[in-house]
Amino acid sequence: MSMLFIWVTRRAPGLAMVSVVALAYYVITREAAASGFTLTRTEGDSLSRPTRISFTTPTSYEGGGIWTLIFAYYCLTIHILVSSFPLRSMWSIFDISRCLERTARSKSLKDYKLSHRRRGSFTSLSSSETLTSSKELPSPSTTSSEAGDTETEFVPDSETGVDRVIHAIIIPNYKEEMDTLRETLDVMASHPLARDTYDVYLAMESREQNGEVKAMTIIQEFAKKFRSIDFTLHPSDIPGEAPGKGSNMAWAGRKLSEKYPLSLRKDVIITGIDADSHLSSNYFALLTNMHNSNPETATTTLYSAPIIFDRNAHEVPAIVRVADILWGAAGMSGLYRGSSIAPPTSVYSLPLQLVDRVGGWDCDSEAIGEDLHMYLKCFFALNGNLTVRTIHSPVSQSNVKGDGGEGVKRVYNDMTARYKQALRHMWGALDVGFAMRKFVELWQERKHTTRAFRPLHLALKHPNDSYIKNHFDADPEQPLESGIYSEVITETIKEPDWQRTFLLAHRLFEAHFLPLQMTILVVTSTLYMSVTEGGSDPHNVGWIFQICKVLRTVGLVECALLLFLYERFHKIGATTREKEMQEAGLAKGMCFSHRNLRTNFVDYLTFPLVAPLYGSIPSAQAQLMHFFTNDLVYTVSKKVTRQRAKSFIAEVLS
Template sequence: MLVWLSRCLPGFSIIALAAMLVFAFSGLLTSALWLRIFPPSIFPPFEDPWNGLNIAQIVFVIYNVVVHIQMCAFTVRLGWSFTNMIKQTRLALQRRPLEVPITSTGHVETIAGPKMSINKPMDQIDERTPAPELIHAIILPNYCEDLHTLETTLKVLACHPRAKAQYEIYLAMELKEESSMMKAAQLVSAFEDHFLGIHSTFHPPGIQGEIAGKSSNVAFAARSIIEVHRSSLRMDECNVMVTVMDADTHLSRDYFTEIRRLHYNNITEANRAIYCCPIIFDRNSNESPILVRCADLLWSFAGISTMHPYTAIAIPTSVYSLPLSLAERVGGWDSDPTAIGEDLHMLLKCYFETSGNLISRVVYIPASQCNVSSDRGIGWRRTVDTWLARYRQALRHMWGALDSGFAARRTIGYLRFHQRCLFLRPRHFALLHLLWEAHFMPCHLTILMLFSVLYTLWTPAGLLHPTLAWAFGFTNTLRTLAFIGLNISVVLYERWHAICLNSRMKDMHEANIPDTGFSHRIWSRPQHLFERLCLPVSGTIYGAVPTIHAVFSHFWTDRLVYRVSKKPKFVLEELGVL
């Protein structure tokens, strides 16, 4: 019963919000009991702002203002994150010439100069004695993904200088997919000489309590990685970093070297650190419908907003890394239906298993992603199919609202069985706030905004209680300020986008991999200018609506059929290469 109640928390919150609006503004509550608890609104002279308001209306005014203030705070935090992101990304790219070369055995090459501690940052490391390097175990989960998508992703990884000495690739396949073995065999054969190792794992169907999808494939592959490195884990000498990514993700070499720098620079805390990076849609966004493009922008913004300089905890989106020793310590990845949002779920699991002492570090090198695409039909038919595909993807993302229930259960369990109260820590409040912002606020804000607009349209201004009139006017001002703040963030995003895209284009040109797609953003283009008006619309369609869809579905099921979104193919002729 507790599991069901906790997983339905977001749904119950919407019901509670709807009940508050009914109690506050419905004229149907005429019984003496309700009139005693909720007295009718009689507007006296404006001396006491709360006089004449019933309890539900007072709660509505306070909650409506608080939610809108949180919306404004989000845009401020986002702008702050982008300002810092631009600076830190430039610094990270400038560190590339200072990258310490390695030998074929995977050790730091001896360099002339004074010996320095391995605890120093990468741009200060100058070691005379070889030191063991990190092994990157990269999990590439896929289920019904196109072979071309996987090949291109592996080509990008294979062009990294450290790939052959340090990258172990794990193709996390789904056995129920008919072509999975054939795809794995082709990929292993084609790339076995380009990495330290390339392996394939096949998640079997029919395991009780598990579903087909990214989380199950990652969990199964991680168990194989743990077995491969079991001996070093037992001797506490494991130097393996696990990276989980999407099938279409393109990671720069700088992502892994930045993890190495952060790992060695904070070696005493390395066993309880998780590394997250921003995501950027810079491959086919110009060919995507504007609503889809805006939805992906907002999805990227949600993660980036948690990566400001003084964040208590940053939330990973699609791509993240953590030490294998930490993954083994917390029992690996979960693969039950509630872990469908595997990135956030793993962060929460590590957070609670470390008693709230998990450290999240931001890698300021973005992961390049594709927007959802469709190959059905042409013209408006393809556009409509892409809209529907993006909604299915949004529903899968918002199905991750199950993680709020997971966090609630773990918090209650911690209070019951631990002497120290985790709930009273400031960073725990920060984590709960981020969960509220992700799984509660989108639908609450949309409902409050729609109600405020409709109620003020239907009710003559003279009949509004002065406090209600003030609340509606103030929240309208806050919405305007939030819209302006979001547009400022888009301007900052375009500056950061140009830095990242130019760096990736240079890398792909040097590696002779032209078919990865490049989407430039030019602010003066009508399609990019029009985005600024479409962001709130897209946020409602692909944020609030699928959230409401998901959280009410959780009343009767926690299972969602995992459907893979179509990825684009980049034809060389279209790119001007042939």
Template sequence: MTSLLNYPFELVAPMAAIVSILLLPLGPLLIPRLYLIFLLIYFTCFLYTQINHVFKFWITASNIKKTIRRWNQLHDSFSASSDNEKNGGGNSASSAPASPTPTPTRERYPTPMNDVDNDDERMNDMETSLKLYDDNHFVHAFIVPNYAEPEALLRDTIKRLANHRNAQTNYVIILAMEASETGFEPKAASLTNYFKDSFLHFIVTVHPSDIPGESRGKGSNVAWAARHGCAEMIQHGVDRRRVILTVSDSDSSIPELYVKEVERTFTQAEEPYYLLFAPPIFFSRNAFDVPAAVRMTDITWSAMVMSNLSNSRGIAFPCSTYSLSMVLAERVGYWDTDADSVGEDMHMMLKCFFKTDGLARCAPIFVPINLTNVQTNGYLSNMHARYIQAKRHYNGVADVSYTLRSAAGLTTDLIADGHKKKYMMDVLKNHHDHAKKSSAYASPTFWFDKLLVCAKVLEAHMIPVTSGWLMFAAVPLMQFILFPPHSMVAIVDPADNPILTSDFYATLWNIVKIITVFLPFPLFGTLSIYEHLHRCVDRELYRKSPAESRSWRNVFDYISLPIAAWMFMTIPSTIACIKRLYKPTDQYIVAEKFFDEESDGDSHSV
């Protein structure tokens, strides 16, 4: 019975893809009047949402720059104060800004210092902030899922964490291996030996490949690693209330600033055990070694993630790398592992939201996580590898059905263990009155939030599959069908053409054509904001030289946008949606990434 009730929700994604394609020729032929009205509504709503995203992206970009500059300013001031004390109150011998991490072996490019207000109030605020940044209370467990990744890449990713100041006392690495990977044992042993003295604990988990009902992928690996890693930490006497889990990709370059901002946000939050901490994603590690279309795809992907984070109600979705408390992970039963949870980052936020009756929220951490673009030998091979990755990413469309089912109350509670429920209630009652909060979220506010979550999930997955077809082809094809270039290809009789026979529909047609002209403008605005942000992050956070960052020459990358949009968005998203009709078991293919420890530009600068 439950499967029959779930079935209509499973049809939403494939029907959106099929209808958007069929409307292109059939709309002008069969329902031209309704089709015109539909196009007007669709394009107007699309333009509004994209303009809204530009403003949200600008807010996120501004907050990222403020966070980076505050971090640099605090450390510059702290360094200058220390130098003055060493010199007996004299001038500092060095004007170069202090690095948030241990001094690298490569040359530093100093960040321009902001003017520092030396009044007492400002200094007191800065001292308070520094104390928050230096908080050693938390234990950070970094889950690093991987499958067939180069050992050098994993070593570099973990080495960046080892360079953080509190790594030996407050960091736990959970290296999540897959049993199906040939030769994972020597790789895990080598990394364990390499980092044996670098962290509080270094835990290796091995996810079996034959668990019934599981779908292969990052989510199932993270779920196994989190359960077993957390159990081992508890055996070592770690207080679960102090543990913050961070899910990391194998190529995630996590700055120390991210960890400190998570701690600061957690400390200052009213309900920290209901928060997921989501940073922006950023691609600059090997961006100049991949085709422009690959580079532009990841830039636009990064921009979409950033705009999503600036939500006043805390309803946003993490991507790739994110953090949450062990308390929250236990409360919701850790990560799901079935085929409907393939997009484990968005799915975990959705699961937390619905399993806590709308209490869970996403807290933005305005510190970008630097990732690696897909890279292989050869131009066409690299394009194909990125296409394969895009197909895997868009399989996350499974969350559409999950979200609609959950909002309708058709999912079952996975937390059936009464003992665990009692423990969780004991933990959370020290932080708020759970009963009052639960009753509050049974109010219309909770229903509004559920509708907002559904709208955001539908936008995230339905816009890619529909906009590519309708934006590029709807107006030109309708123009061709209703106003053919020659009578020999005429399909519609002029007497049946509503644009010719009605002033109202002629006006609608003109408005639709005008709106389509403005549709790309929000994207142009987003990219212009991104260009400035990219330079800021590269030079002020990763301390790269101007030659290592984007320049005016990269404007020519934009020529590849149409190719990137069709090859890495419209086509793979359409395939992913239509596949929901029969839910095949896909082979999990890891995106190939080259890695050279010596040539990675920011390997020591984060």
């Protein structure tokens, strides 16, 4: 691809922003001049005389012409998209809530977890390469994709082969508090499957002072609570890498890849979580069941789950709380049953063989939104035929907090910290350019449905894989059981799914174009109506802007209804988590945020401020900065401190 094309794609959202502003400016100025709109002042003291708006009759009408029509109809299109987005989010929240209720009542799920056999565990205390991969090839399989989710049904262990499924759980962290990591591991260690199937990897950063000592301390504490627990130490001096979760996940993925032979890789599922993520035991139980129940798509499926901020929501300002609610709702908008496009938010799972296929996680500055970026890699690697499934078990998260303080200072610090987090989210607009380039590659390779790949750690030893492609072009029927091809896995995938590709483009537009475009058009359409009010409307577009006003009102009402539907989702998720923690003996001192009428009322009054403050403004800042740099100085958000540890210290001191 040409350098110019790459430059343009990386700045596509910013170029779109500039184009809309330029279009609006041209149309408004031309229409104002053609309508005879002028600003005049009455003679005399300018301080005591107000500005007077007047219209003069132009000798000939020379407005914006066709550009006025383009501006008007584009404005209508954006308003329709904005008003329709909450409808899909509401349906998704409603559907997920129903599934959560059914999952909470599932006797088969409870019996499955209670009856699972607990065996001994082993541990590794090294972050170096300890095992080598076997060169045994699994039988080729045909990948396919399907929408929807399985019901919560379980069959006996002997039939599902639950013991053969290994959950490799990566916890990237940098300067996280020890209590935060301990609490997350305590929650996972309480799961019935933990000692049998959880391989935990603490993904540490070498730039964190004493990070290795920190990891070793935690491993000593939890050595007997998981199938294995290990750590990786991501170097800070790798050329081309940008600091962040993506590069840390990439390094951990390469290291853990060495520990699983080819004969096991199709049943190794990698789950990436944040340091403060609390996952229910239902998460891995449902994940195991879906993997075993769908063998035809087991290696081509990405699993997403809704997120819920139910830990310290009562301790942050209403505007921060609502921002996180709406952010979580946006992430849930694609998780309804039957959805074929379901990008994950923060926490997701995918089989190791799918990670092999796409070459692991990317590490450059474009991959700062590592969850969406990995989804896009998987989507295009499978020609759009990626299977997506929703795990109906909310992932508990903490609201971001500032540096403390009292009163107004505390509110300001929390709001500032949330803005920095929003800027990181909006920096992910770089994924638009990545998707555009992947689409071009998809079109160029649309007739090639045979793909070859190596296990992740072996692929790194062969950075130039052109010989694999050349081999298939020469003789695609030649077996690869020996010689230099003995480590290569070949699979056939379907032809490109153009309908899903179009839907993906729509979702990317919603995420990275719509917030800022809407704000620009609200302001400029209001200016247009002001300068043309009382005119003859020669373009016959006045009705369009009247409809836009109605759609804006409808959108506000829909957001209020979305918050109303969220109440049920939050109640189910928070109540279920608290009950599980009580049964595990971990509830004492742990934070639980239950919503009530008072906080609900304040939230409903606050939500109109969230879109501009944490959507449009950081989006504009990110897109403008992309013209000058793709690198963002990554800062770690402060998480809620473990209350149980604080209570224990208070008791000791007293």
